[in-house]
Amino acid sequence: MVGRRSFLTSVPVMAVMIAAAAYFLLPLLWVLFAATKSSADLFGSFGLWFSERPQLVENLGRLFTHDNGIFPTWLLNSLLYAGLGALFATVMATTAGYAMAKYEFKGREAIFGMVLGGVLVPATVIALPLYFLLNSVGLTGSYWSVLLPSMVSPFGVYLARIYSKDSIPDEVIEAARLDGAGDLRIFWTMSTRMMAPAIVTIFLFQFVAVWNNYLLPLVMLNDAKTFPVTLGLTLWNGQTQRDPIFYVLVVTGAAVSALLLVIVMISLQRFWKAGLTAGATKG
Numbered sequence: 001m002v003g004r005r006s007f008l009t010s011v012p013v014m015a016v017m018i019a020a021a022a023y024f025l026l027p028l029l030w031v032l033f034a035a036t037k038s039s040a041d042l043f044g045s046f047g048l049w050f051s052e053r054p055q056l057v058e059n060l061g062r063l064f065t066h067d068n069g070i071f072p073t074w075l076l077n078s079l080l081y082a083g084l085g086a087l088f089a090t091v092m093a094t095t096a097g098y099a100m101a102k103y104e105f106k107g108r109e110a111i112f113g114m115v116l117g118g119v120l121v122p123a124t125v126i127a128l129p130l131y132f133l134l135n136s137v138g139l140t141g142s143y144w145s146v147l148l149p150s151m152v153s154p155f156g157v158y159l160a161r162i163y164s165k166d167s168i169p170d171e172v173i174e175a176a177r178l179d180g181a182g183d184l185r186i187f188w189t190m191s192t193r194m195m196a197p198a199i200v201t202i203f204l205f206q207f208v209a210v211w212n213n214y215l216l217p218l219v220m221l222n223d224a225k226t227f228p229v230t231l232g233l234t235l236w237n238g239q240t241q242r243d244p245i246f247y248v249l250v251v252t253g254a255a256v257s258a259l260l261l262v263i264v265m266i267s268l269q270r271f272w273k274a275g276l277t278a279g280a281t282k283g
Contacts, residue, residue, distance in 0.1 A: 028258055035059055035255035039244040042251065059252040062245070071253055073225055074232035078211055078257070080143065081228055085150025086206040093153045093202050097160020098191060102173065112161065118154030127219050134220065145220035146228070150210045156202035163198035164191065204268050211261060229257045 030047050036059065041051035063071050100112050130149055131140060139145045168191050176186045192199065214230045221227055224235065233253050240246045 028262075031251055031255045031258060034251040037248070039247050042247055059248055060256075063249055063252045063256070066249060070224065071229075071232065071249075074227055074229045075256075075260075077143075077226060078228040078230070081146050081150055081213075081217075082207045082211040085147055085210045086203050088151035089153040089156055089206045090199060090203040092151065093156030094160045094192070094195060094199055095187070096157045097162075098164045098168075098187060098195070100157070101161045101165040102168065102170070102191075112157075115154050115157045118152075119158060123213075123215060127215050130216070131219050140220055141222050141226070143226060146213075146217050146226075149216060150206070150213075153202060153206045156206060159198055159202055160195065164195050167198075168194050200268050204265065207264065208261060211257075229253065233257070 026048070033048060033050060034042055036054040036056040037045065037051045038053070038055055041053075045051040096115075100108055134140050134145050134148070139148070172190065173186055176190060181189075211228075212230060213228075214234070217228050217231045218234075221231065224232065227235065233250050236246045236253070237250050240250070
């Protein structure tokens with residue numbers, strides 16, 4: 001009887017999980033299949049299967065050579081914005097979160113409250129003020145106009161604080177100080193190792209957020225050679241009515257971009273899952 005009741009209880013849970021998985025995976029599967037099709041087959045064949053004449057190699061060739069190879073430039077720009085921005089954001093968030101968790105100083109809670117406020121502010125609200133601020137120092141239109149805002153992660157500071165607060169025992173820090181270690185040495189050689197799951201999680205969240213960011217580059221950039229993938233594919237999508245080949249370029253470019261993110265997430269999955277669990281249970 002208990003087994004039957006457990007089975008009946010698990011059925012709705014499994015149904016919800018399957019529906020959620022389908023919701024997230026079906027668009028990815030569609031774009032992967034679409035990347036193998038011609039313009040005609042995109043609209044004349046079943047979306048979740050291959051056409052009679054797949055042409056993935058031809059589509060990739062067009063993608064990477066169109067307009068003098070602008071797509072690889074967009075990919076490199078996205079890697080620059082997301083990789084460098086996430087790296088600096090992770091370092092600053094980790095150090096700030098650790099300091100607010102392990103040091104007593106005046107105004108600590110007020111500063112942390114401001115950080116939480118930054119988490120709640122939508123990106124659309126600060127896009128225009130950021131433009132005016134960076135324009136006043138002549139940085140709009142340059143790589144720095146996207147890089148500098150990407151180097152800040154209020155959520156990363158929040159996660160680093162709640163993780164380091166309980167995952168790094170105060171006794172370990174005191175013992176290291178008694179052995180003659182300075183605060184910087186304690187942080188870089190001991191604390192960062194204990195915070196590794198949170199550090200990887202912050203990096204992954206920030207990398208994905210910057211990679212998928214569309215509004216900030218749209219506001220800041222005006223030269224196609226500085227565009228990231230998101231903005232570049234939107235530029236091509238606006239030309240589909242003029243030339244149907246852009247349908248193929250857009251879906252193939254979207255597939256390549258999505259696969260790169262999947263590779264990053266899978267490679268960091270072990271650390272990411274550990275960091276999420278710790279962030280949900282500590283603090």
